[in-house]
Amino acid sequence: MKIRLVNEGIFTPIDDIHTTLTAPEEGFYWIDADLDDLVILQPLFQMHDLAVEDCLNDEEQRPKMEIYEGHYFIVINSIRFDDEEIFLRALNIFLGKHYIITITKQKINELRTVKPLLWEQEVSSADRMLYLVIDTVVDSYFKVADRIEAKIENLEEEVLVNAKKSHLNEIISLRSEILWVKKELAPQKELLLVLYRKDLRLIDDNLQKYFRDIYEDAVKVAETFDTFRDLMANLRESYQSSIANRANEIMRVFTAMTTIFMPLTFITGIYGMNFDNIPFIHYKYGAVFLIGFMFMLGTIMLVWFKKKDWL
Structure with a gap:
């Protein structure tokens, strides 16, 4: 577990977890924790049992937002693509007025990517960091989408030139991965819509308007994966035509x-x-x-x- 005081994008390590229970004079606390740390964090921050259970659950969690007294619990899925399989990893976030707690089962690149953004934008509030984290997560979907599009184009060229049985396996596998991600994008859009439209006292009103841009990006991502689904159907037809020819x-x-x-x-x-x-x-x-x-x-x-x- 890493504890940092973040003020104007500058990180100051904190050794004592109890220090984070009271608001700092300036800035906010960022606690980057693992699942094992929930034993310590739950009683200190009065985390709801259901939220802790969601964090510990081995099954994939649906993106959502739960409002509890004193904090919000947010689940959003980051994405990774290794050219063979798409991985969605749950990022669990507890947002308080003066702190943000991120809990993950595996390492998530977006948390590493957001660090220089905090420094560049001189962030001093937990809700601002929440915005940057979610924005970074959604942006990563575009990067994965570009790689998937390139893979589809390469597959199409190979199928048209020399179709092989292995190509059909790749097409079926990639299509199932795309459909799976598409299914997961629907609740993610709902989450972003809540962050954009709902009256949330722990998120500044002026900042909340920026979540609209993230929501629109999420809609574009969903439309992109819709297009991929159609392209995979066309690619399968091209494979069958190539084999028949x-x-x-x-x-x-x-x-x-x-x-x-x-x-x-x-x-x-x-x-x-x-x-x-x-x-x-x-x-x-x-x-x-x-x-x-x-x-x-x-x-x-x-x-x-x-x-x-x-x-």
């Missing part, structure tokens, strides 16, 4: 080969019969003449197929 190409080659060998098989069939009165059967160079004729016939048919664009 390849099968048609193979069948066309096989058909041409079969057609070419049909007269050759007919000739060899005739000369394979046990009769004496077959033309050239006793001719000295009959075999050479016949093989040459068959080769010439096959070549003529092949050239003809090429000219007709059948191959």
Whole structure:
């Protein structure tokens, strides 16, 4: 657990957790904690049992906001994409008048990214930090969306050039990940709408208006993932078309080969019969003449197929 006094974006480490129970003369306290620290934090800050239970729950938490006496409990999902799977990680936030507590199960990059923003904007209030954290989380969705879009474009090029079975597995896997994120975005938009519209005494009225921009960004993210869903459906159709076209190409080659060998098989069939009165059967160079004729016939048919664009 790391405890910092933040004043005008400057961090001052705090050793005694009890110091944070009273408001500082200037600035606010940021407590960055793990799940194990809830044993200490819950009685000190009078955290509601249901909020603590949500933090400790192994199941994925729905983004939401709960209003308790003296503090708010907010859950928002950060996003990460490793080119194979999309990860959503819950960021639990307890917001008080003079403190903000962030609790996570795993490390979340947005908390590291927000530190220089606090210094650049000389932040001295907990609600301002809440805004920056949520804004950073929502912005990370755009970065992931750009990577997903690039992956879809690469997949489309590979499928059109040379479709493979592995591509279908990638398409199905990525589509399921996109649908999953899309489902999670709906409650996240609801959370941001509450932060924007609801009368919240722990968030400054002037600051609360800025949450509208974050909400609009969240709507854009949701629309982007809607587009991805449609693109994945089109990509799957392209894969099926590519496979069908390849099968048609193979069948066309096989058909041409079969057609070419049909007269050759007919000739060899005739000369394979046990009769004496077959033309050239006793001719000295009959075999050479016949093989040459068959080769010439096959070549003529092949050239003809090429000219007709059948191959």
